[in-house]
Amino acid sequence: MTQSDLLIVGGGVLGTFHAAAALERGLSVTLCEASATPRGATVRNFGQIVPSGMQPRWQAHGRRSLAIYQDLQSRTDITLRQLGSVYLASDYDELGLLEEMAVINWDNGYPSHLLTAAECRKRYPGLREDYCVGGLFFPEEVTVEAREMIGRVLAYLTAEKGLNYRPGHRVVKLKGGGARVQARDNHGNQYRAERAIVCSGGDFGSLFPDRLAASDLELCKLQMLRIAAGPGPELPGNILTGLSIRRYESFRDCPSYARVKETEDPGAFWKQWGVHILFKQSPDGSIILGDTHEYASAREVDALSFENRPRLNEYMLDEAKKIFDLPRWTIDASWNGYYSQCREHDIHLETIGDRIHVVTGIGGKGMTAGPGFSAAHIDHLYAGTPLHPVTASKPATTPS
């Protein structure tokens, strides 16, 4: 029987950073992860930490995440690099949104600066002159190598903070009752804790399947590509392009957003498949390129095909070639990832009894907002502080 103050289910970004925050409070923490190493959304993504893409409440969590990631990197190498993020506009509607976004960020005290098209081409060699009309750069934003980062954080928490990490242990039963929660894993091990936090990502079947099926949760499938390492330009940081400007929630606060969206063709291929084009170069020179979005409700996750659609990969590649002239476009890996999100809410939080807290459905913002949100959630549960920061919007003024 393993006893601890807190039992966490799931070793993705939400489970791991809930554990980190709880350990900081001096709690004893056991974390069960079903796989030998986490294999969910947390290791399949770009590793782009981009609070700039989020509306104020989640941008605040994202900015707290930046500080948490930087603090961890100062103690151990978690693959973090501060190379900034850029949004590249492909037309004057998108450029107008970037100019408005610069004003909004100025008011929020979040540094960003506009780049001319020539400045963009200088900073991002190979950027096509016929694509980019200007950009907006966020110097504080960072990247991580998603396949390595979470393992390094878990190893650090285990070695330095006393985390009881149980990889390869799937929790198959969890119940509250009395003053403790009780759990059992797939090997028959028993756990007791004062509370449990369930961060099982897109796994709606293992625990509480009926509750999750009755919620507004859905599963989103994304297709991703990697362009092989080889000779070619350095493309630093997070590179987001015109379709991201049209997709990311932060731009909804821009005065011209509604007008720009009205002029879009509702039947466009990129809209139908939720395509936007993002680039993230890894230290070895390979480039992650993505992504696409397909959805199914928590009740019907099997409706999502496990196959990738070659047509979507070809489309992403064709669009990417309109943005950069690269000497090579060899694809050496393609994969899909799945994240859970809510149809109506911005995260799924459910307390079962008064000691089991289910946290999932953070959507496409988990790497960015996850660590900050997890810290806020632990503070909320153990110290009663507000779950979300107060984010008042101020009247717009002009950035320098």
Ligand SMILES: Cc1cc2nc3c(=O)[nH]c(=O)nc-3n(C[C@H](O)[C@H](O)[C@H](O)COP(=O)(O)OP(=O)(O)OC[C@H]3O[C@@H](n4cnc5c(N)ncnc54)[C@H](O)[C@@H]3O)c2cc1C
């Ligand atoms: C392709 C892709 C690209 C993305 N790009 C970005 C990006 O660049 N920036 C960004 O901010 N966000 C991005 N996201 C979103 C981000 O990856 C997710 O929001 C985040 O990883 C979700 O974390 P999680 O901990 O909720 O879930 P997961 O990472 O899926 O973790 C859940 C874990 O729980 C474990 N588990 C499940 N059930 C049990 C059980 N019963 N017992 C024990 N363990 C269990 C699973 O094995 C898994 O490891 C992307 C997502 C995808 C898929």
